[in-house]
Amino acid sequence: MSQDIQHHDMPKDAPDPGLHDPLAESFPATSEGRALFWIAVAFSVFQIATAAHLIDLSSQIVRAVHVGFLTLLGFPLLAALRKTSRNVKVLAWAMALAGVAVALYQWWEYTPLILRAGDPLPRDIVFGIVALATVFATAWSLMGPALPIIAGTFLAYCFFGQHLPAPLDHRGYDFAQVIDHMAYGTEGIYGIPTYVSSSYIFLFILFGSFLERAGMIRLFTDVSLGLVGHRQGGAAKVAVFSSGLMGTISGSGVANVVTTGQFTIPLMKSFGYRPAFAGGVESTASMGGQLMPPVMGAVAFIMAETLGVEYIEVVQAALIPAILYFASAFWMVHLEAGRHGLRGMAKADLPSPMRALKENWYLILPLAVLVYLLFSGFTPLFAGTIGLAMTVMLILGGSIALGLPAGVIRVLFWIGLGAIAAAFFEFGILPVAVAIAALIGWNALSNGGRATLALCRDSLADGAKTALPVGIACALVGIIIGTMTLTGAANTFGQFIVHVGDKSLILSLILTMITCIVLGMGIPTIPNYIITSSIAGPALLALGVPLIVSHMFVFYFGILADLTPPVALACFAAAPIARESGLKISMEAIKIAAAGFVIPFMAVYTPALMLQDGGPLAEAIGFAPAVAYIVAKTVLAIGLWGTAVIGWLGRPLGWPLRVLAALAAITLIAALPMTDEAGFVLAAIFAGLIWRGHAPEPA
Numbered sequence: 001m002s003q004d005i006q007h008h009d010m011p012k013d014a015p016d017p018g019l020h021d022p023l024a025e026s027f028p029a030t031s032e033g034r035a036l037f038w039i040a041v042a043f044s045v046f047q048i049a050t051a052a053h054l055i056d057l058s059s060q061i062v063r064a065v066h067v068g069f070l071t072l073l074g075f076p077l078l079a080a081l082r083k084t085s086r087n088v089k090v091l092a093w094a095m096a097l098a099g100v101a102v103a104l105y106q107w108w109e110y111t112p113l114i115l116r117a118g119d120p121l122p123r124d125i126v127f128g129i130v131a132l133a134t135v136f137a138t139a140w141s142l143m144g145p146a147l148p149i150i151a152g153t154f155l156a157y158c159f160f161g162q163h164l165p166a167p168l169d170h171r172g173y174d175f176a177q178v179i180d181h182m183a184y185g186t187e188g189i190y191g192i193p194t195y196v197s198s199s200y201i202f203l204f205i206l207f208g209s210f211l212e213r214a215g216m217i218r219l220f221t222d223v224s225l226g227l228v229g230h231r232q233g234g235a236a237k238v239a240v241f242s243s244g245l246m247g248t249i250s251g252s253g254v255a256n257v258v259t260t261g262q263f264t265i266p267l268m269k270s271f272g273y274r275p276a277f278a279g280g281v282e283s284t285a286s287m288g289g290q291l292m293p294p295v296m297g298a299v300a301f302i303m304a305e306t307l308g309v310e311y312i313e314v315v316q317a318a319l320i321p322a323i324l325y326f327a328s329a330f331w332m333v334h335l336e337a338g339r340h341g342l343r344g345m346a347k348a349d350l351p352s353p354m355r356a357l358k359e360n361w362y363l364i365l366p367l368a369v370l371v372y373l374l375f376s377g378f379t380p381l382f383a384g385t386i387g388l389a390m391t392v393m394l395i396l397g398g399s400i401a402l403g404l405p406a407g408v409i410r411v412l413f414w415i416g417l418g419a420i421a422a423a424f425f426e427f428g429i430l431p432v433a434v435a436i437a438a439l440i441g442w443n444a445l446s447n448g449g450r451a452t453l454a455l456c457r458d459s460l461a462d463g464a465k466t467a468l469p470v471g472i473a474c475a476l477v478g479i480i481i482g483t484m485t486l487t488g489a490a491n492t493f494g495q496f497i498v499h500v501g502d503k504s505l506i507l508s509l510i511l512t513m514i515t516c517i518v519l520g521m522g523i524p525t526i527p528n529y530i531i532t533s534s535i536a537g538p539a540l541l542a543l544g545v546p547l548i549v550s551h552m553f554v555f556y557f558g559i560l561a562d563l564t565p566p567v568a569l570a571c572f573a574a575a576p577i578a579r580e581s582g583l584k585i586s587m588e589a590i591k592i593a594a595a596g597f598v599i600p601f602m603a604v605y606t607p608a609l610m611l612q613d614g615g616p617l618a619e620a621i622g623f624a625p626a627v628a629y630i631v632a633k634t635v636l637a638i639g640l641w642g643t644a645v646i647g648w649l650g651r652p653l654g655w656p657l658r659v660l661a662a663l664a665a666i667t668l669i670a671a672l673p674m675t676d677e678a679g680f681v682l683a684a685i686f687a688g689l690i691w692r693g694h695a696p697e698p699a
Contacts, residue, residue, distance in 0.1 A: 027461065028080045032089075036077050040464035041457060043069040047202045051385050052429045063190040064106035066198035067135065070471045071099025073464065074138045099134040102127055106184075113184055120180045128183030132479070135189050139476045142469045147527055150519070151476050154483040155182070161487060167495075170487040181486050188482035192305055193474035193530055200301040201474070202467050203384035207370070209463035210391045211363060212259075213455050219360045220245040221263065225345075226353030233337020234344030235271040236281050239264035240329045243285035244292055256286030257573040265577045272342045279578035280588030283563055283570040284329050288596070290525060290559050291322040294371050298470065299529050301380045303551055306533065311374055317548045317610040320631060321556070321599045328595030328638045332646065339648035362398065366391040389432050390421055392456060396439035399452035470526060477527035484534055497539035505543055509553070509604060512536040516557035517564050528558035545604050546612045553600040560596050563589040591645045595638050598669045605671035606630045633668055633676065636683060640665035649690060660686050 027037040046069065049055040050062050057065075079092035105127045106113070113124070120128070132155075140148045155178075162172035173181075182188030186195070224241040228234055242264065246256050261282040268278035290296055293315040300318065304311045336342075357364075370387035374380065397417045404410050420435040443449030483489055500508045516532045532554040540550035562570040565586045572582035590597075603609040606617050608626035618626040643649045644662035653661075664686055668679035 027077070027465075030080070032076070032080055036073060036080065037461050039069075039073050040077075040461040043073060043464040043467075044202075044206060044460035047198065048206070048385075048388070051199060051203055051381060052389075052433070054429065054433060058110065059195060060186065060190065061107050061110055063186075063194045063198050064103045066202075066471065067131075067189065067194060067475050068100050068103025069464075070468060070475065071102075071134045071138050072096045074142055074468050074472060075099075077465070077468075078141050095134055095137055098130050099138070102131040102134065117185065118177075118180065120176055120184070124184070125176055125179050128179040131183040131189060132179070135472065135475050135479075138472045142472055143524065147473060147476055147524075150531070151479045154480045154489070157489065158182075158483050158486060161489075170489075173486065178486070182479055182482050187478075187485050189475045189478045191478035191481050193302065193477050193481070193526070194471075196298075196302045196305050197467070197471045197474040200305075200380040200384060201298040201470055202463075203381070203388055204298060204301075205467045205470070206460070206463035207366070207384060207388045207391060209466060210388065210395065210456070210459045211366065213459045213462070214363055214391070214395050215360055216363050217246070217259065219356055219363055221260070222351040222356035223353045225350050226356065228344075229350045230344040230347040232344060233273075233333050233342050235264070235268045235342075236273055236278070236333035236337065237330060239268060239278075239281050240285045240326060240333060243282065243289055244326045246286075246289055256289050257282055257570050258577075260286065261574055261577050265574060269578070271345070272340060273336070274588075275578040275580035276584040276588045277336060279571060279574035279580055279585035280592050281329065281333055282578075283568075283574050283585060283589045284592040284596075285326070287559050287562050287570050287593070288322070288325045288329065291318060291325055291556070291596075293318055293322065294374050299526055299555055302526065302530065303533075303548075303555070304380070306530075307547060307551065309548070310377060311380055312377065313548060315374070317552055317612060320609060320611065320627075321552070321603065324599060324631075324634055324638065325593070325596050327635070328642070329592050331638060331642045332592045332594075335642050335646040335648050338650070339646055339652065362394050366394065385429070386421075386424060389424070389429075389436065392436055393417055393421060393432070393439065395456060396436065396443055396452060399449050400439065400442055402448065403446060469524065473524050473527045474530075477530045480527075480531055481534055495539075497536060497543075505604075506601075508540070508543060509601060512540065512554060513557045513600075516554050517561045519558070519561070525555075525558045525562070528561065529555045532558065540604075546607045546610075546614050549603050549607050549610055549612055552610060553604060556596060556600045560593060563593055594641050594645065595634075598637070599634065602630065602634060602669060602671070609634065633679075637665045637668040637679070640668070640683060640686065657686065657689060660689070 027033040027040070046055075046065065050057060073096075075092040075096040076089065079089045084092075109124075116124075136148050136152065139151075157170075158173055158178045158181075159175070161168070161170045163169070184190075186192070220242050221238070224238045224245065228237040228241055231237055239260065242260050243256050246260055261279075265278045265282050268281065269275055273281070290299065293300065296314075296318060300311060300314045304314050307314075366387045369390055370383055373383035373386060394417075397414070401410050401413055404413055417435070420431055423431045440453060443453050497508045497511060500511060512532070515536065516528060519528050519531060529551075533551050536554055537547075537550050540553065541547055545553070562568065563586060565583055568582060568586035568589070571586040571589055574585055575582040578585060599609065603612075605615065606626065607613065607615045608618050608623060609630045611627065613623065615626070617629065620626075621629070640661045643653060644658045644665060647653045647658050660682060664679050664682035666679075667675045667682060670679075
């Protein structure tokens with residue numbers, strides 16, 4: 001790789017990502033920091049052991065210990081990273097130990113708590129209050145006030161909602177009943193979100209952490225540079241391509257911005273892209289990572305669990321919209337590059353994608369196996385366990401293989417490891433666990449092996465640290481779900497949406513979209529999805545929207561909230577890297593992500609876009625033709641919208657042509673009688689005028 005490309009790999013003036021993510025920094029190099037580091041390692045080891053059934057505990061105990069670890073690690077780590085005063089650190093450790101006490105109480109009293117469910121003892125109430133207080137405080141510390149305030153409002157509704165006017169009131173619940181409902185059982189903080197966090201999500205975060213440390217980011221970047229870096233606007237296309245690939249293992253939008261963005265944003269700026277546009281490209285592409293299977297920001301697993309459907313059904317619904325989202329971003333940067341005459345990088349300076357794959361092909365294997373297992377109908381827990389075990393075996397085995405003679409011995413070594421990995425399907429986790437233990441022992445005998453073990457240890461700690469905000473958000477959002485199950489609050493809002501939808505489905509969709517975006521301004525994607533799908537999902541289903549489509553609708557707009565002013569978290573994370581206003585970046589991101597705003601609406605009226613049955617088009621022409629038609633129409637609408645926004649298609653376009661392209665795109669998107677026909681006519685007129693004026697130049 002050339003010196004020029006290396007220069008952009010870590011800009012000297014790059015900002016500290018901790019400005020936007022308080023957990024982005026490493027563990028402090030103090031005795032306290034080392035203690036927290038090993039707590040994080042223990043957290044990951046516990047989660048792996050329970051997922052692999054090396055330790056068999058009831059689901060309720062696993063959830064309680066999971067939340068206990070979150071509070072034990074979250075409070076002191078944040079206090080240490082923020083370099084707070086001694087008194088604050090003492091308070092942080094006190095809160096952490098209180099969270100641990102709750103987990104131990106739930107474990108010790110597991111059977112008695114079941115026997116006296118609904119009739120709690122005074123000490124149960126005390127521990128329940130402590131559980132709620134520690135979860136609220138941890139969430140406030142890690143994510144700010146927005147989600148705790150929303151959850152607190154719902155909790156207050158349980159206590160005082162009987163005093164509200166109809167139809168907002170409920171019958172009233174006493175204090176002990178509310179605490180028992182929220183702090184014990186599987187309805188409140190230990191509900192489905194915490195179950196998914198303590199099993200699927202944590203495993204997949206660890207999976208991504210191991211792959212990143214093993215060099216997957218470098219592989220994705222080299223492949224992206226080699227494939228599209230030399231094309232028109234290649235620097236921006238690298239950002240779109242690499243962020244899409246990163247989404248397959250990470251799916252965390254803001255994390256993508258502060259990792260790939262450190263490289264791609266300065267690279268785009270150095271090749272002539274405006275700072276706001278460069279930041280907008282990276283923000284749009286990084287948030288799109290949450291739409292890209294197989295991980296999808298972990299929402300795919302929560303959605304499958306909530307809906308009671310196979311994971312493959314969720315991925316099937318997400319696949320075409322995700323591809324269209326990234327195709328739209330790719331098209332927008334291509335047009336912007338053409339408008340400003342931005343050419344690609346010199347091919348001689350770029351890495352070879354084939355060489356990158358030849359050198360690091362083994363990194364693809366765990367991801368390929370993971371995707372195969374998920375698509376074959378295995379549970380995410382099973383697939384995640386296998387994927388993580390394979391990743392660890394490859395990292396440890398790769399270090400050992402370097403010390404073996406090249407040729408037959410190395411080949412036999414890898415065949416042996418492959419046979420042990422395959423033995424999982426026949427004999428369970430035991431042979432894999434024994435093999436990993438043997439690999440650890442072998443690596444401990446050499447300096448290079450010990451360095452590899454340190455990498456694995458660091459991956460365990462980083463994975464636990466990364467899981468903190470996700471896990472605590474899942475616990476806190478359980479209070480909102482618990483309020484809905486206790487009081488039936490979701491029915492009130494749902495009935496309102498249904499009432500509006502009886503008059504106009506589009507108004508109901510717009511109302512739901514606004515709710516998702518407003519909530520998403522202050523809370524992460526996962527709790528946003530859980531809240532809005534619980535409220536709006538059943539209402540949209542009652543209006544005839546297919547189940548998965550209604551949930552994907554709220555999921556999309558929860559993601560796009562991170563691009564939407566005034567908060568636009570992903571854009572403000574990109575702002576110091578791009579050295580531009582977050583609001584300006586947000587406005588560019590909205591233009592680039594236009595497809596993300598229209599695809600959910602189009603899918604509601606034509607579910608074939610998400611490969612779902614139903615809708616008048618599929619009934620009229622058949623399912624397969626309907627899929628082909630709606631995809632072609634969406635691609636055409638995206639293409640027209642891009643030319644209208646950027647104002648270039650082989651040559652600069654004047655306002656009359658841009659307005660014509662926008663009208664054609666809008667009519668193709670609208671689901672009204674004759675709008676498709678009008679859209680195709682306008683598109684044909686636009687194409688004719690472009691051809692008459694000047695045929696587009698080849699890229």
